[in-house]
Amino acid sequence: MKRSFDLIFSLNIMSTSQIPHQNSNHKASSEFSERPRKKLGKYFYLLVGIGGAGLVLLFARPILTSSSNSPTAETTARILPVDTIAVEPVDSYQVSRIYTGEIAALRTSNLGFSRSGEIEQVLVEEGDRVTAGQPLAKLDIRNLETQRQQLIAEKARAQAQLAELQRGARQEDIDAAIAGVRDLEQQLKLQEQQRQRREFLYEQGAISKEELDEFSFGEGALQARLNQAKSNLAELENGTRWEQVAAQQATVQQLEASIADLDVTIDKSTLKAPFDGIVATRELDEGTVANAGQSVIRLIENAAPEARVGMPNQVINELEIGSTQTLKLGSQTYKATVASILPEVNANTRTQVVVFNLDRSAIPQINPGQTVRLELTEEINTEGYWLPTDALNQGIRGLWTCYVLSESEDTENYQVKQHSVEIIHQQGDRVLVRGTLQPGDKIVANGTHRLVPGQQVKPLEVMSNK
Incomplete structure (x- = not known):
């Protein structure tokens, strides 16, 4: 590196020493100014290239020296710390299902x-x-009471007449009728004798035809009166006809019905x-x-309010009449008893209605038509493992993957292997899966996006999967 800087310094001196002095003639100065420009351009590019090479060597030397001194540094940098979870198998899980219904309309009447x-x-x-x-x-009923008294009086009179018809004529009336018949018979007998005498006198010429006719017609009138008296006597002796009795009985019943109708009006x-x-x-x-x-x-009815909830048939089969359940109305919960299960199945929802009786204490807080919810927990038998959702990566064909720790040559570290799993059920931030996992396997709990199969990791902490 020192040699590079020395070379650059010497080249700079050479280029500077070739520049002529300012006191030279114009022609020489002109020729000189033309040549150094071309040479300086070549030297400039040469200097830049040499300087860049020197810089590369300057920064690359420590790296090469470090790599040559630490051959395992790269391997150490690739080992990632991870949180792990030890999985344990389960044979079932619980599912909470919510069914919605409404408060049945309580009886409310506007009475008048x-x-x-x-x-x-x-x-x-x-x-x-x-x-x-x-x-x-109560209403004022004084006028109705007066009408009732009047009807009672009419009924008493009709009943007396009915009793008289049912008993028939008195013996005194019969005796009087017999005496009347006898009187008319005697009068008729006297009239016949007088007519016979008048006929004899008429034959002798002592009286006129007119006088004879008067006695003849008088005898006929007496005979008619006698027949009527005998008929009346026979009627009295035979008693009252049943038609008359029936007619009077109907009159009495009509009055009784009028009194009963008036009593209903009074009661109302x-x-x-x-x-x-x-x-x-x-x-x-x-x-x-x-x-x-x-x-x-x-x-408003003061009775136990009802709640009606539609539920599937398979859930209803697990309910028992008289069992106690918890219903939720808004933010309040109430105890309710299964009163009945209606037999009809809704054609649209394929559900049956379950009737619940709530406690009377709920009356002031509820209204007809209010929404009510029933939450039931269902136990589903299936085998699997609970994993946190952060431990999964999306795979192909609807499957998911997770990373399982396996031992490596380095006893302190592990390698990760990718396993495919199928999600059975999700509950909050965890999922129930099944696949090629084994009991006790250590699963990477989070940060799986940083991993690739075969990568070395170091477990930090074994987390709980409960």
């Missing part, structure tokens, strides 16, 4: 009267808990709770004239 009228009493306040059949409000004048519930709203007060069907009280 079936007829119009003035509200006499409201018996409950908002927030009161009531039971089925408990009176909630009292508003009653159709089911156990909580009074949500009291919309009308005493003294208000309510129309038929107008809402007076809004009642």
Whole structure:
């Protein structure tokens, strides 16, 4: 290197010594100025080339000297430190599946009267808990009670007439009819004797034809009256006809039906709770004239709310009626009991509806139609190994690869071999795989993008794969 610098220095002196002095004549100066320019250009390129070669030798000398002094430096630089994981086989894994449903509509009724009228009493306040059949409000029923009393009186009169028809005529009426018949018979007999005498007198010429006719027609009138009296007597003796009894019975039944209908109207004048519930709203007060069907009280059912969740048939087969599950509504969780499994299968989703009964304490926090979620854990039997996702590289044909440590000639270091694996299930930042791995194999846990098959590595730490 020193020789290179000496050569450059001597060439510079030579080129400088050939430059003429300024006091030479013009012709010589002209010739000289033309030649040195060409020579200087050649010398310039020569100097640059020599200087570059010198620099290369200057920087290459330490490297060559170092390489010659440390023959294993390159091998040492290629050994990479890696984190490893010791794999252990498993024979199953758990999968959490979430099924979505909704809260079934709780019974909510806007209760009102079936007829119009003035509200006499409201018996409950908002927030009161009531039971089925408990009176909630009443209408004024004074006019209905008056109508009922009138119908009761008419029914009593009709029943008396029916009893009279069923018992028949009294003996006194029959005796009176018999006496009437006998009286007419005697009058008719007297009339016949008088007619016979008038006929004799007419034959003798003592009376006229007109007088004879008067007695003849009088006898016929008495005979008609006698026949009528005998018919009345026979009717009294035979009793009342069944048709009359039946007609009177129908009259009594009609009055009874009218009273029953009025009783229903009176009963509906009292508003009653159709089911156990909580009074949500009291919309009308005493003294208000309510129309038929107008809402007076809004009642919400106070019963265990239901949740309905659609689930596949294979999952339903593992549920038992009466078993307890955990349902999630928003950020809250509630205990629920499997109440029933509906038999119909949804044609679109191929699921069946499972009905869950929630605890009553959930009533204030839930609303009909609210989304509910059920999370179930399923155990799947299959063999494999858990690996971190960072330990995998994408291979070909849908497979993945990982690096397994194998012993090398250097007992402190290892070589890596590439193994193909198939992903069975992914869970967070780890995957379950199967392939050519063996129990206890040490797998490179991360940084696999830096490795190539056969590369030497040094394990830093054995990580856990749980």
